[in-house]
Amino acid sequence: MNNPYQPIKTEILQVIQETPQIKTFVLKPENRFEFRAGQFIQLTIPGIGEGPFTPSSSPYKNEKLEVTIMQVGRITSSLHNMKEGDLVGIRGPYGNRYPLERWKNKEILIVGGGVGLAPLRSLFFSLTHYINDYPRIVFCYGAKTPEDIVYKESILDKWQKEFKNKVSFRITVDQGDEKWKGRVGVVTTALEGINEEIKKITESVSVVCGPPIMMKFTTLKLLDLGYKPENIYLSMEKNMSCGIGKCGHCQLGKYLVCRDGPVFTYEKLRDIPQIWD
Amino acid sequence: MKEFFLSKDSYLKFVENLSCEFSLYAPVQKGDFLFYDKVNKENIDKLFVDLRRTIHPIKSFFIPPQRRVSEYFISSSEKREEKKKVILGVKNCDLNALKILDNVYFGEEFGREYKDPYYMEARKETILISSDCMDPDENCFCTLVQSKPFPEEGFDLNLSNIEEGFIIQVGSEKGEELIEAFRDLFSSVNKDMSKKREKNREKIFKLLEKINKKFKTSSSYRELVRDSYDSSVWKKYSESCVECGGCNQICPTCRCFLLSDKKRGEKYEKYYLWDSCLLAGFARVAGGANPRPYLFQRFANRLFCKFFFFPENINLDACTGCGRCISVCPGKIDMRKVLRDLAIEKRVTVSLEK
Numbered sequence: 001m002n003n004p005y006q007p008i009k010t011e012i013l014q015v016i017q018e019t020p021q022i023k024t025f026v027l028k029p030e031n032r033f034e035f036r037a038g039q040f041i042q043l044t045i046p047g048i049g050e051g052p053f054t055p056s057s058s059p060y061k062n063e064k065l066e067v068t069i070m071q072v073g074r075i076t077s078s079l080h081n082m083k084e085g086d087l088v089g090i091r092g093p094y095g096n097r098y099p100l101e102r103w104k105n106k107e108i109l110i111v112g113g114g115v116g117l118a119p120l121r122s123l124f125f126s127l128t129h130y131i132n133d134y135p136r137i138v139f140c141y142g143a144k145t146p147e148d149i150v151y152k153e154s155i156l157d158k159w160q161k162e163f164k165n166k167v168s169f170r171i172t173v174d175q176g177d178e179k180w181k182g183r184v185g186v187v188t189t190a191l192e193g194i195n196e197e198i199k200k201i202t203e204s205v206s207v208v209c210g211p212p213i214m215m216k217f218t219t220l221k222l223l224d225l226g227y228k229p230e231n232i233y234l235s236m237e238k239n240m241s242c243g244i245g246k247c248g249h250c251q252l253g254k255y256l257v258c259r260d261g262p263v264f265t266y267e268k269l270r271d272i273p274q275i276w277d
Numbered sequence: 278m279k280e281f282f283l284s285k286d287s288y289l290k291f292v293e294n295l296s297c298e299f300s301l302y303a304p305v306q307k308g309d310f311l312f313y314d315k316v317n318k319e320n321i322d323k324l325f326v327d328l329r330r331t332i333h334p335i336k337s338f339f340i341p342p343q344r345r346v347s348e349y350f351i352s353s354s355e356k357r358e359e360k361k362k363v364i365l366g367v368k369n370c371d372l373n374a375l376k377i378l379d380n381v382y383f384g385e386e387f388g389r390e391y392k393d394p395y396y397m398e399a400r401k402e403t404i405l406i407s408s409d410c411m412d413p414d415e416n417c418f419c420t421l422v423q424s425k426p427f428p429e430e431g432f433d434l435n436l437s438n439i440e441e442g443f444i445i446q447v448g449s450e451k452g453e454e455l456i457e458a459f460r461d462l463f464s465s466v467n468k469d470m471s472k473k474r475e476k477n478r479e480k481i482f483k484l485l486e487k488i489n490k491k492f493k494t495s496s497s498y499r500e501l502v503r504d505s506y507d508s509s510v511w512k513k514y515s516e517s518c519v520e521c522g523g524c525n526q527i528c529p530t531c532r533c534f535l536l537s538d539k540k541r542g543e544k545y546e547k548y549y550l551w552d553s554c555l556l557a558g559f560a561r562v563a564g565g566a567n568p569r570p571y572l573f574q575r576f577a578n579r580l581f582c583k584f585f586f587f588p589e590n591i592n593l594d595a596c597t598g599c600g601r602c603i604s605v606c607p608g609k610i611d612m613r614k615v616l617r618d619l620a621i622e623k624r625v626t627v628s629l630e631k
Binding site for chain 1: 346347349350381382387388389391392393394506532533534535536537538539540545547549552554559560561562563564565566567568569570574578582585586589590
């Protein structure tokens with residue numbers, strides 16, 4: 001029988017330093033590996049441990065896979081010490097995906113914070129793959145300082161040119177520096193005046209991913225702006241271990257994040273105590 | 278359901294035969310408690326098959342505390358052929374717990390297409406011969422969770438002790454095959470025997486009602502736990518919890534685990550290890566955020582899991598009333614009292630008897 005605990009041998013092809021604490025790893029799995037935006041994988045550092053991460057690359061490119069990872073703990077520190085040619089293992093993909101088919105003909109608001117942009121980048125590639133399906137895409141992103149912005153070249157320049165008339169970008173930093181000419185303030189301040197760009201807020205879909213405190217205040221702000229709880233999509237960060245609904249670590253109320261998530265609408269979660277902790 | 282009579286002499290022959298053909302496990306007494314042990318020539322006449330549940334649940338036969346679940350980059354093909362197992366003297370509380378584990382490890386509701394091949398293999402290769410509980414202890418409370426001290430399903434064979442021998446019920450094809458293999462040992466059951474069994478069962482049921490009279494609540498535990506997140510009861514009782522995780526380890530339905538990796542020679546291995554939701558790091562994510570940083574939250578969450586999470590998902594309570602968590606707790610926490618106090622707080626009728 002198929003062993004769901006068996007990782008696929010995967011080579012690190014390239015390591016890209018995004019910020020001082022964040023790196024993107026370009027991975028090549030031994031076997032064909034497909035995923036959809038929003039799903040997560042279990043990444044094994046040989047002999048060290050395993051953790052859940054969301055691919056940040058385009059689901060339409062099957063030969064390679066990218067994950068963008070901040071150095072915060074034991075496993076991520078080991079990973080940050082790895083280099084091109086090293087081997088890791090992956091299992092998955094697990095969990096649900098962003099329901100793009102339900103978002104057709106809707107205005108989309110993406111709100112990312114810090115390294116939480118990783119799954120949203122994968123989502124962005126998926127949305128722009130069929131860009132004519134969406135009348136408007138607004139891309140909001142907040143980082144601590146200009147130095148902490150991930151995928152700098154893409155979001156500050158390349159994408160802005162490539163999707164000029166289709167996507168508007170609102171990039172903000174909590175604290176600027178002398179070279180920074182853009183917005184300053186937490187990501188919720190970048191949502192001010194969003195109703196000038198998004199015509200039908202009550203129909204619009206918003207997709208949020210970032211640190212818990214950012215997700216909390218962004219959700220409150222979105223509700224304030226008129227977004228419906230069922231149209232606010234949140235990617236929940238939990239410590240999934242098995243990824244297949246058995247180990248119990250990612251339990252969130254009656255849900256298991258690996259099985260029922262990681263993508264949830266706020267409507268599903270709002271009655272669960274302490275969802276933001 | 279087919280049933281046969283097994284005389285005392287035939288019973289001994291039956292057990293002896295089982296111990297020759299299978300890896301047979303049965304309850305034996307060590308100190309004050311019953312433990313499962315492999316049956317051999319030395320202990321075969323000292324088995325306590327029909328007394329009460331063992332101190333440990335039977336989950337370790339299916340999900341051991343530690344198990345290698347994969348090896349990667351290099352794989353060896355060492356495979357151990359094991360004799361089929363027979364577990365004798367399983368009580369209804371432990372059979373009911375297998376319903377929960379079955380759902381988690383290969384049920385549709387948990388992880389859908391992902392089934393645990395190790396658990397399934399162990400289930401397939403194990404024959405369960407249960408027995409009616411004849412001597413519950415003061416912590417047993419199966420009747421408070423709408424269960425009974427004797428099994429009605431989930432076994433391959435079930436033994437009911439009546440003075441002159443046992444009534445043996447056939448609950449599955451595996452059980453049927455066993456009966457066929459030792460057909461000469463069994464005879465038919467008469468009405469008197471059935472009556473004796475019913476009388477015994479009624480007696481034990483009443484005894485359990487008596488043991489638990491002071492804990493009985495008029496609402497079910499499901500109703501009590503639902504929406505009780507802000508109750509002061511969690512704080513009050515968790516004060517004497519020492520976070521040992523013993524209740525998790527000893528619970529027949531607690532099945533949470535952690536995957537861990539290690540290097541062995543040139544290859545790497547992934548292990549499955551039991552984990553405890555009472556421990557502070559259980560739900561903590563990288564970077565330190567923790568959805569349940571306070572002990573009372575974890576304490577409450579364990580009972581939410583039993584009486585809210587599982588019922589919402591598969592319409593079963595994940596508590597079988599075995600009472601082991603009460604026996605094991607160094608803080609002397611009795612969950613019957615926790616739930617009774619929850620009922621008092623919610624102004625639900627409780628028994629007035631002291």
